[in-house]
């Protein structure tokens with residue numbers, strides 16, 4: 001526990017409680033402190049837990065370092081266009097803590113949150129109960145590893161691991177590996193195994209991809225210049241669908257490069273469509289491999305089209321670059337695979353995460369368990385969320401824009417607090433926010 005003398009949890013009352021000590025919780029704390037709002041940050045484990053414990057050994061950011069712009073603490077290293085590796089990310093967060101010394105309690109999990117009839121929030125924790133006028137839930141977007149039920153039908157001799165538990169090729173038993181899923185994690189883990197000389201079978205899903213670099217710049221830099229990171233969720237007609245979008249796959253490894261599944265296949269990786277069934281040793285796949293590869297390439301090329309148009313419109317001097325030419329096409333779309341015949345001894349489920357907010361007793365969730373909010377403010381006065389993907393913009397669930405969202409919420413929390421001083425009670429979301437609820 002840091003600043004232990006100043007922090008008194010059981011029985012204490014705080015104007016604001018921030019739950020979660022990742023980049024979102026820390027950003028919130030910084031912004032509250034800037035406004036003189038007394039608060040506490042409660043972290044179940046250690047700062048940077050997610051990066052420490054749920055990323056593989058060769059993990060590095062997919063987004064360039066310059067996008068790490070936590071409030072008051074932008075990236076300060078000498079490689080702004082590079083991609084921090086796992087331990088550097090943890091150090092960046094630890095240094096942020098040293099920089100402003102938030103009122104942080106580590107090793108304390110909030111197990112229940114509810115609002116009492118008097119309007120106070122009651123928080124039960126592993127270290128006892130306390131209360132708060134307002135709460136910011138900053139517990140991250142990725143809670144419970146999601147593995148499809150068919151995993152239970154895999155034979156016992158096959159080692160199964162979720163991507164959040166994958167560390168390195170050596171961790172898996174000798175033999176071939178099946179990686180299921182081609183979001184950012186699945187693609188990078190498949191590459192990690194492939195580079196280590198493992199025989200990899202990859203079940204390819206419908207995630208899009210983006211080129212790393214195009215016409216002299218990182219595509220992220222182009223997209224930033226084109227305003228994509230400033231576009232708010234309110235500008236989309238289908239906000240719910242946008243929030244469910246899967247991220248584009250690309251890597252920051254070795255200075256950054258494309259992830260081209262076709263090149264992997266050319267070099268020996270075996271590609272399949274989506275995994276649809278498991279029956280003992282027999283696996284079944286959809287016939288969507290070609291469609292999925294074509295779709296990923298079409299998205300990547302579409303982004304290049306947009307970059308070309310931006311360059312032309314703004315008369316920017318940028319080198320020409322030839323377009324991508326597919327280096328491999330599936331001659332067939334294998335629908336079946338026998339585990340034993342293929343020598344597969346392990347499966348890495350790169351199938352994402354589910355949300356788990358069951359510890360929060362408040363009527364703010366939609367049917368899928370997603371908190372209904374506008375810019376993090378909910379219809380329950382004083383209850384806020386921070387760090388949700390597309391909370392307000394593309395970078396909301398990431399380093400890029402969590403700070404902007406924290407600034408907004410801190411203003412809102414501070415204003416609510418001042419209003420409460422005048423009115424005697426928290427009045428909830430301001431009219432402008434309330435009219436926007438719920439958007440789920």
Ligand SMILES: Cc1cc2nc3c(=O)[nH]c(=O)nc-3n(C[C@H](O)[C@H](O)[C@H](O)COP(=O)(O)OP(=O)(O)OC[C@H]3O[C@@H](n4cnc5c(N)ncnc54)[C@H](O)[C@@H]3O)c2cc1C
Pocket residue numbers: 019020021022023024025042043044045046047048049050051060061062063108109110111138139140141142184185359386387388397398399400
């Ligand atoms: C594989 C992967 C790659 C990613 N790559 C990038 C990238 O390249 N660039 C980028 O900007 N973003 C990336 N992200 C997204 C994002 O930056 C991370 O998910 C980041 O960890 C989110 O930070 P956070 O603070 O919102 O949540 P978290 O880091 O998840 O922090 C939440 C904290 O809350 C704590 N907590 C949870 N429940 C409780 C409780 N009940 N009581 C107390 N504490 C609790 C947890 O211990 C945790 O420390 C990636 C995510 C994943 C999964």
